Amino acid sequence: MPLIKHAPLVATALLAIALSGCSVGSSVDVAPSAAIEGQEGQPNQPAFSDFQDIPIPRGAQMDTDRSLIFGERDAWIGRLVLKTGFNAAATFNFFKQRTAEFGWREIASVRSAVSVLTYTRGNRVLTIQIQRRALGGADVDLTVSPGGGNQPPVSAAPVAPVRRVQ
Numbered sequence: 001m002p003l004i005k006h007a008p009l010v011a012t013a014l015l016a017i018a019l020s021g022c023s024v025g026s027s028v029d030v031a032p033s034a035a036i037e038g039q040e041g042q043p044n045q046p047a048f049s050d051f052q053d054i055p056i057p058r059g060a061q062m063d064t065d066r067s068l069i070f071g072e073r074d075a076w077i078g079r080l081v082l083k084t085g086f087n088a089a090a091t092f093n094f095f096k097q098r099t100a101e102f103g104w105r106e107i108a109s110v111r112s113a114v115s116v117l118t119y120t121r122g123n124r125v126l127t128i129q130i131q132r133r134a135l136g137g138a139d140v141d142l143t144v145s146p147g148g149g150n151q152p153p154v155s156a157a158p159v160a161p162v163r164r165v166q
Contacts, residue, residue: 055098057084082140088132091140095128123147
């Protein structure tokens, strides 16, 4: 009989142990803009305000695990990975229309299952890769790299003669 008397207490203790075990190892991601700068031991997380030379779709989320950025403001290079709530077609249209407003000149665009837009600005090249996500929205990889400033434009490159096959 004493065991039945303590049954609610034992059940509550077991439930508390089980629930506390579920929380071990789980973590909550901190939004990049909420990171605290300057605290010792705290990494400085990038925020969208760090990227003033590219358009960012409203409501986009930065994937900081897949992003790799060197430099700052409008001199950065690297890869910025975003997740948008817009479908791939709307995301493609957004970047196609808005990127030129930031001083980028379009050099190529391909709309397909994995769409690609390529731009140049000064001595940098921007490649935007857009892919549909299975559960809605789109993944966007923006890669900025140094351009080959010493190379002549494609139209000025020498053309090799075409040989006739017999």
